[in-house]
Amino acid sequence: MSAATAQRRVIVVGGGLGGLWATLAIAGGGQKVLLFSLFEVMRSHSVCAQGGINAVLDAKGQRDSIDQHIHDTLKGGSWLANQPPVKSLCEAAPSLIRTFERMGVTFSRTPEGLLDQRLFGGVKHRRTCFAGASTGQQLMHGVDQQVRRLEAEGRVQKLEWWEFLGLVKDADGACRGVVAMDLRSLEVQAFRADAVVLATGGLGQLYAPQTTCSTNSTGAAASRVYQQGARFANAEFFQFHPTAMLGEDKTRLMSEAARGEGGRVWVPKDPADRREPGRILEAERWYFLEDWYPAYGNTVPRDIASRAIWRVCRELGQGVGGGDRVYLDLTHLDRGFVESRLGAILSIYRKFAGTDPLDAPMEIFPAAHYAMGGLWVDFEHDPASGGVTPGSPRNHATSIPGLYACGECDYGYHGANRLGANSLLSASYSGRVAGEAVLSCLAGIERGADDLPAAPFQDEVARQQAINRELMTGQGSESPFQLHDALGALMTDRVGVVRDNASLDRAIAALAELEGRAAHMDLREASPWANQTLAHARQVQDMIRLARVMAASARARDECRGAHYKPEFELPLPSAGDADGPAWQHYRERWRAENARWLKTTVAEHGIDGPRIDFEPVDLSVLAPDRPRDYR
Amino acid sequence: MSAIAGVQRLALRVAGFDRAGHGEASSRTAAAAERRDSSASRSVELQIRRQDTPDASPYWQCFRVATKPGDNVVSVLRALRLDPVTVDGERVDPVAFEHNCMEEVCGACAMLIDGRPKPACSTLLAELGSRIRLEPLPKFPVVRDLMVDRARLAESLERVQAWVRLDGPWDIHERAPRISQRQWAADYLYSRCMSCGICLAACPQFEDAPAGERGFLGPAALAQVRLLNAHPLGRYDKTERLHAIMAEGGLSDCGNAQNCVRVCPKDIPLTTAIGELGRQTTVQALKDLFGG
Secondary structure, three states, X not given: OOOOOOOOEEEEEOOOHHHHHHHHHHHHOOOEEEEEEOOOOOOOHHHHXXXXXXXXXXXXXXXXXXXXXXXXXXXXXXXXXXXXXHHHHHHHHHHHXXXXXXXXXXXXXXXXXXXOEEOOOOOOOOOEEOOOOOHHHHHHHHHHHHHHHHHHOOOEEEEEOEEEEEEEEOOOOOEEEEEEEEOOOOOEEEEEOOEEEEOOOOOHHHHOOOEOOOOOOOOHHHHHHXXXXXXXXXXXXXXXXXXXXXXXXXOOEOOOHHHHOOOXXXXXXXXXXXXXXXXXXXHHEEOHHHHHOOOOHHHOOHHHXXXXXXXHHHHOXXXXXXXXXXXXXXXXXXXXXXXXXXXXXXXXXXXXXXXXXXXXXXXXXXXXXXXXXXXXXXXXXXXXXXXXXXXXXXXXXXXXXOEEEOHHHEOOOOOOOOOOOOHHHHHHHHHHHHHHHHHHHHHOOOXXXXXXXXXXXXXXXXXXXXXXXXXXXXXXXXXXXXXXXXXXXXXXXXXXXXXXXXXXXXXXXXXHHHHHHHOOEOOOOOOOOOOHHHHHHHHHHHHHHHHHHHHHHHHHOOOOXXXXXXXXXXXXXXXXXXXXXXXXXXXHHHHHHHHHHHOEEEEEEOOOOOOEEEEEEOXXXXXXXXXXXXXX | OHHHHHHHHHHHHHHOOOOOOHHHHHHHHHHHHHHHHOXXXXXXXXXXXXXXXXXXXXXXXXXXXXXXXXXXXXXXXXXXXXXXXXXXXXXXXXXXXXXXXXXXXXXXXXXXXXXXXXXXXXXXXXXXXXXXXXXXXXXXXEEEOOEEOOHHHHHHHHHOOOOOOOOOOOOOOOOXXXXXXXXXXXXXXXXXXXXXXXXXXXXXXXXXXXXXXXXXXXXXXXXXXXXXXXXXXXHHHHHHHHHHHHOOOOHHHOOOOOHHHHHXXXXXXXXXXXXXXXXXXXXXXXXXXXXX
16 A cells, blocks of 8 residues: 555544544545544533524625625734634635535524524624524534444544543654543553544633633643643633623523624613612613624624623623623513524523523623634645635644644634634634645655554653552642632633733732642542542643643733733724824824734743743735724 | 323323423522522532442442532532532542533433432522432443443434435535425424433333343434434435334334423423324335335
């Protein structure tokens, strides 16, 4: 067999939307896939996505266009995203929707039986395809079924209940396999592969419990490869979703679709007003988003909405009952319409809050939601199309040869702030692109991983076993669960919606201290079988190291851009009006100067003393940042 | 209608899975609201059936846990991890249990709560008494404590070929087929299955150790057959799926106890699916006999 046609083996880590799409692309291309998942594939956090997936179909009489989708996405991200990948993403969206549809995904329909679309934040067109309010779950079903079929045909092998611990690199520094732990037997084992795709999702657990993320969204896997040399980009850009339920164990997401379908955000004008919301007259309510942003109203992008809610509650003291909460109101809408379009979130709210959003407004506050930053990944710019070169082995390649990343764990598409319903799109698209890139990469491999010497695999297994042994027999006193709580509180408090350098300095010091404490844990559990404390302890150590990257990146960037907000460096927009007047001219000059200084990708590399932060240019070849973001 | 409902409820009590009907649901909502508003915390006793390994004997342990307003079974199990000391003052290993999303969409945390199979995350303490019994989801092999192995769920989905046979996951440049809003509404109900296994735990015909070659598929996989047989492309393989459920362990094993539909946390009309499949298999059997 020649190298080009040899059967190769690829490891995909993560069974969410990105990992399953990568698996489909790679196994569909004739290569064998080992699919690793922390639990049964199907239970990944992708199922929690609710509102929809963006694709320009232009079937709503609004003259929507792919160019407009590109523009909205780039502007929504404060121009920080590399533009060729965003261009290709938006161009591919309709084809992904058509493919999902063929898989059997139950997209909601118009009366004519065609795909329905609704409005989402940061846009003016109805561009979001959806399946009720459980779109992530439905898309997952589609790809999960396709992967199950490939598994039945022997082209995919699932390794469920295995946790990724580290990469194995050859003498040239290329990734040639992984070391993983069986979460039942705790066995640590090396697996050889000719390429590895990391699709391990987000890291909202760094902010627990004030997060919409599942308990498995720890970022531990990304942290592990970062510590092994992979670059991590734009870590300071982390999205706080404006509309999460209040909750002590978790702040559950209430989809942006609630606002897209007509939901209104308000507080009583008099913060001392303790009446039931239904008894407060229209004239006594303050619809502050509609007031501050008349052009976009309740569907401003998430960073804008979160800061507005923050300001209302924390700075103006106007939160409901004086607390950290505002109303998200659906009660003025048709009950049947809301039930059919948003049923899944109504059910969550009813079950966990005990009240019905059809009868009384929901109470919400921003919560940690989505990492725009992630593992740095490459792309090949195609000058002919302006997008990325299809099938290039550079696409979605991390800085470690042979290691690819896709989905929320990469940093690819969302710049400084992600638009709603672009995440299911980027997870699916990036999985497919990473899979295609892996196929190209395999074609260039001359020596398969099976022919490599055993030493690097044995060394990495030994290193990982030593970490386990240290934790299992350690003489420390710290509880991993309490350390996780301390981390969540620290990050929420100091690396949150609003940031300042003094506070970030304290966070950096506190994280270093926390990392030290995490080296002295007492698991208080010695079970050699399905020991969940051991797995969690390891995750907590790696979460703290990743938190240091976020804090250091946030400290390094002295400006306001998207989700990264340091009021000290804010350039306030002049009041709307004469765009050619002196106020605007002056503002635009300062805005351009700020872009010259800060419109750059933050890149962190692991160092012994902590993260080393550097900056690299952004590819702005599609659309020059022409105007500041203004949603008023 | 009421007579039928009465018979069904009786059958359910016999089976031990009396489930929240509509009336109960609203009282539960009211109880939850009351719970949320009351700032006073209380403590509950958790009686947990534990098992150290798949082959070990199960045993019971009792814990007293302080609770907060709004707590659910997952949140108290998480809190218990911090300091797992039994009521007898014995320091023990944390209780192993599964949970991910904590909002009833991933299906991981299903367990037996006071004898009824439920998602632990959406079971609020306000709905339960001050003594709560937790056991692993029955019908599945115990891994450890409240963790079970639900591999049979995936096997069932494979047996019924719960997928559309695509030529490939690439674009074929053709617009999506039209589906009426009415059909969408009916199909969507089935696509909300989260593979939690609760319907299987409640099903008298779904056995933990099937006697024959192949045990009963169970309602979850059957509902997916209903869903895929209705899809414009999925229906091309309808015959194969129907043959799969006409074989041993298939549709005819359903004993019509109707427990599944009562316990499903997502209100999936599982018995409606089974009824529709009964008609489809009858037609298929005639086609098989006479050709067509």
